[in-house]
Amino acid sequence: MLSERRLEVLRAIVQDYVGTEEPVGSKALTERHRLGVSPATVRNDMAVLEDEGFIAQPHTSAGRIPTDKGYRLFVDKLAGVKPLSSPERRAIQNFLAGAVDLDDVVGRTVRLLAQLTRQVAVVQYPSLTRSTVRHVELLALAPARLMLVLITDTGRVEQRMIDCPAPFGETSLADLRARLNSRVVGRRFADVPQLVQDLPESFENEDRGTVSTVLSVLLETLVEETEERLMIGGTSNLTRFGHDFPVMIRPVLEALEEQVVLLKLLGEAKDSGMTVRIGHENAHEGLNATSVVAVGYGSGDEAVAKLGVVGPTRMDYPGTMGAVRAVARYVGQILAES
Amino acid sequence: MLSERRLEVLRAIVQDYVGTEEPVGSKALTERHRLGVSPATVRNDMAVLEDEGFIAQPHTSAGRIPTDKGYRLFVDKLAGVKPLSSPERRAIQNFLAGAVDLDDVVGRTVRLLAQLTRQVAVVQYPSLTRSTVRHVELLALAPARLMLVLITDTGRVEQRMIDCPAPFGETSLADLRARLNSRVVGRRFADVPQLVQDLPESFENEDRGTVSTVLSVLLETLVEETEERLMIGGTSNLTRFGHDFPVMIRPVLEALEEQVVLLKLLGEAKDSGMTVRIGHENAHEGLNATSVVAVGYGSGDEAVAKLGVVGPTRMDYPGTMGAVRAVARYVGQILAES
DNA sequence: CCTGGCACTCTGCGCTTTCGAGTGCCAGCA
DNA sequence: TGCTGGCACTCGAAAGCGCAGAGTGCCAGG
DSSP: OOOHHHHHHHHHHHHHHHHHOSOBOHHHHHHHSOOSSOHHHHHHHHHHHHHTTSEEOSSTTSOBEEOHHHHHHIIIIIOOOOOOOHHHHHHHHHHHHTOOSHHHHHHHHHHHHHHHHTSEEEEEOOOTTTSBEEEEEEEEEETTEEEEEEEETTSOEEEEEEEOSSOOOHHHHHHHHHHHHHHHBTSBGGGHHHHHTTGGGGSOHHHHHHHHHHHHHHHHHHHHTTSOOEEEEOGGGGGGSOTTHHHHHHHHHHHHHOHHHHHHHHHHSOSSSEEEEEGGGSSSGGGTTEEEEEEEEOSSSSOSEEEEEEEESSSOHHHHHHHHHHHHHHHHHHHHHO | OOOHHHHHHHHHHHHHHHHHOSOBOHHHHHHHSOOSSOHHHHHHHHHHHHHTTSEEOSSTTSOBEEOHHHHHHIIIIIOOOOOOOHHHHHHHHHHHHTOOSHHHHHHHHHHHHHHHHTSEEEEEOOOTTTSBEEEEEEEEEETTEEEEEEEETTSOEEEEEEEOSSOOOHHHHHHHHHHHHHHHBTSBGGGHHHHHTTGGGGSOHHHHHHHHHHHHHHHHHHHHTTSOOEEEEOGGGGGGSOTTHHHHHHHHHHHHHOHHHHHHHHHHSOSSSEEEEEGGGSSSGGGTTEEEEEEEEOSSSSOOEEEEEEEESSSOHHHHHHHHHHHHHHHHHHHHHO
16 A cells, blocks of 8 residues: 555645646655655655556656546545635525526536536436426317326426327316326326326226327326436637647547437436546546546435536546535525425 | 639639648649649739738748638639539438427537538527417416417427416317417417407406416517527537637637527528628627628528538638538428428 | 749758756665 | 665757748849
8 A cells, every 4th residue: 555655745746737737746746745755755656656557757757647547546535525615605506596497507507517617517407217297287189189298396398299099078187187196296207107007997998098198108208308418518618628639629529519428428427426537437538538527416315417527637626526516516406496 | 803813813722722721822823723824923913912902921931821801702702602412412301301309400400510511500499589380279277377388380389387367267268279379370479469469358357367467478488488599519620620729719619608699690690691701700709710601591481590600711611601501491491391 | 914034031840959857776874 | 664865867848050942022025
């Protein structure tokens, strides 16, 4: 195991490199950090850290830069999550509180996150499967034509037209509507299929076909709308990527354009707690030079979607993690209120 | 006025520069184009073109590159719109035909346009004010609670809840629904206010309040949803911007993030016909090194929204204009069908 | 009005030199 | 055993230099 001091050296290297964007040498280190030892000692420690793969030199006789493995250790063991200042927190709250609908909430969140972290922000729309049902409405547009409206606790509304196999009476409709709501309101979408499974049986023969049709459309909606959407912002922050950025930025922009890639990226994040994926830990090749900090958010205890940022591996992890966590928390609050 | 040959020289310069991305000299010009005169003559012509401000030299004794004014002349007088090949047209049609809903249409359009032009594509969602009403549905959720659903000819669906001042009977509801539809279906949103103005008067006293409420919500929806949305794609094409792109790309990315800027940009485009804004003709500073090619599209004769591309001033104008026009045409068709 | 010729002006490129930050290693010391 | 100062060495970045080539402007002649 690495000694206390060597870890301290690694921490110092990461911090300096993140700040200056330049390889850091032993002398500069001892000057900027009170390590209490001489450059020579630091050099020895650095040699060990390099053997272990935590740092590397771009070329012989240049300073060291952290490797992905080095950042990993830094994030896991050496760095905390830097909480935001209370003015910052208040600003977040105020900004998000001004949102008028779900689109607006997501849009504001993305802008906020991009601004706070000065990186690319990605926010997933609350997914239907994990949401709960607030209300199911069933409306007769014509004797054999219904409209299904689904409202979620996160503010999403979905509607579908239904052509019934047979005319459906007002009373049957009211009956179905009432039973449907009593069964599913407050439940998670994922649980709906079992909850309504036996519903057709309790209806008259003549209505059974229609009830089945309605249910199948309902279930279909759940599946279809599981398709996740997301919003991204702050791409102009990519220009702060580094000196050699032309070559770095292209694949990143390409990856960001593929919603599928991003959804997978967020999908890989743990459901609870914060996930940090560093450099090559990201499956997608184009993102091998980036780190992704993601976290779930939700209106209640459970995460209904995820949000996060994408930035260079050389990023301020404590600060970024603090911002991501804070934003997720407040978005959750806003969603719970609305 | 410039002689025929001088215009020909300008055209040749633009074409070569667009292709090679390098200042073009007199000798190269005579070699690659059958101008029928010697380099020396071309040099004289170039000197004139430079005096007139159509071309410029980056430094003494380098070749010439077109100025914004030069591109303007090229677009206005020298270049046609290059039609797409028929396989290309068929591919567009097939790709767009696969769309399942409005979001999908817009999404596919953006990807298509970005791919065809290899530039950044911007597509505005069909605006409600210029759309026509396909159907208005009015549903009773409770005795004094209605739901208004608005369906446009471009596939957009909007819904609103309405709390009525007094209970509203089934028959009154059916009556209102029928009258409303008979008046507004097929009409443009902008015309709706006058068309429904006198509707409350024809109802019983007790229902008049509710009818007014419904109408005010309807009008409110029209106003609110006038807020335009848009989708962009192909930002990774910015990496093909040029050699000195780090400095160019930042303001462009920033401009693209501001929906307001983009909407204004498209808004400035003429309602009919294609608009090309070159370099400094764009009001927004960040876009001074880019050109915008925009055109309106719609389900009928009239444009309901606009779409276009943003790229370096050094772009293939005929090809880009061809692609933009073709895509706009086919999107219009798709919208008309659905 | 066009053309060939000529002198001139730059930029870009490759080469060499220099400079300095940073390293590894070693011998000495607590 | 672990820290330290010293020293020789390496190698990239920056600066200077010279050259080749593309391109120009101008002029005299057809």
